[in-house]
Amino acid sequence: MRWFFLILAIASSAIALALGPRGTKFSSPPFMLFPDMDNQQIVKPQKPSEFFENGQGARKPVEGTVPLGLEFPTGKSAPTTPLDFSRGDSYYDTGRFGDYFGKGFPEEVKVDGAFLERGKQRFAITCSPCHGTSGNGHGAVSKYWLLPPTANLLDARVKKMPEGQIFSTITHGQGLMGPYNGILAVKDRWAIIAYLRALQNASGK
Numbered sequence: 001m002r003w004f005f006l007i008l009a010i011a012s013s014a015i016a017l018a019l020g021p022r023g024t025k026f027s028s029p030p031f032m033l034f035p036d037m038d039n040q041q042i043v044k045p046q047k048p049s050e051f052f053e054n055g056q057g058a059r060k061p062v063e064g065t066v067p068l069g070l071e072f073p074t075g076k077s078a079p080t081t082p083l084d085f086s087r088g089d090s091y092y093d094t095g096r097f098g099d100y101f102g103k104g105f106p107e108e109v110k111v112d113g114a115f116l117e118r119g120k121q122r123f124a125i126t127c128s129p130c131h132g133t134s135g136n137g138h139g140a141v142s143k144y145w146l147l148p149p150t151a152n153l154l155d156a157r158v159k160k161m162p163e164g165q166i167f168s169t170i171t172h173g174q175g176l177m178g179p180y181n182g183i184l185a186v187k188d189r190w191a192i193i194a195y196l197r198a199l200q201n202a203s204g205k
């Protein structure tokens with residue numbers, strides 16, 4: 001009986017300790033058993049940093065370098081701004097008109113030979129490892145990919161999919177496919193869609 005009361009006392013104080021402090025406000029940081037990388041020596045956006053001489057946290061890009069996924073602007077096809085990534089809510093930037101996916105190509109792009117060539121090159125680099133060079137879903141990765149199968153882009157479903165929806169899929173990803181907005185400039189995403197349409201037409205189904 002003595003043991004029973006001892007265990008009861010220990011158990012109830014453990015429960016009281018565990019539940020008691022909930023909802024109480026503390027001024028000191030909580031004790032973390034598993035810190036989960038919550039505290040890191042990182043520079044937060046817009047914050048100063050003593051590490052650098054001028055005390056400024058944000059660094060300017062090294063002179064002569066180009067952000068990942070971009071190329072030096074040359075000729076008429078040059079990006080209109082230094083950073084040609086989504087920056088608005090137009091059809092060109094989102095593939096949407098309000099709540100709806102748009103159909104067709106936005107007026108900002110001109111689908112010609114050079115544009116398709118660009119799309120072919122970007123498709124080969126970014127999409128073909130999974131979807132295959134012909135878009136049939138049998139890329140190199142599909143041999144190792146378990147569930148679900150990589151989508152066949154020549155499928156009637158994708159053929160019927162509005163251009164805006166494909167743009168949105170490239171931008172945000174879908175299921176196991178990740179987003180590619182960080183490495184594909186907006187114009188390149190449209191170029192890939194133009195090339196994908198050519199692949200679908202060529203497949204004849």
Ligand code: HEC
Nearest residue numbers: 126127130149150151158166169170174175176177180192
């Ligand atoms: C890492 C592998 C991988 C890469 C790279 C990849 N995808 Fe996908 N993609 C998938 C998988 C897997 C699915 C099926 C996702 C799901 O529905 O769960 C998919 C789905 C899609 C769909 C929707 C198909 C449908 O039937 O709903 C489209 C469109 C698509 N991908 C286009 C692209 C394009 C264009 C690129 C290149 C910019 C690309 N994907 C790159 C793996 C990939």
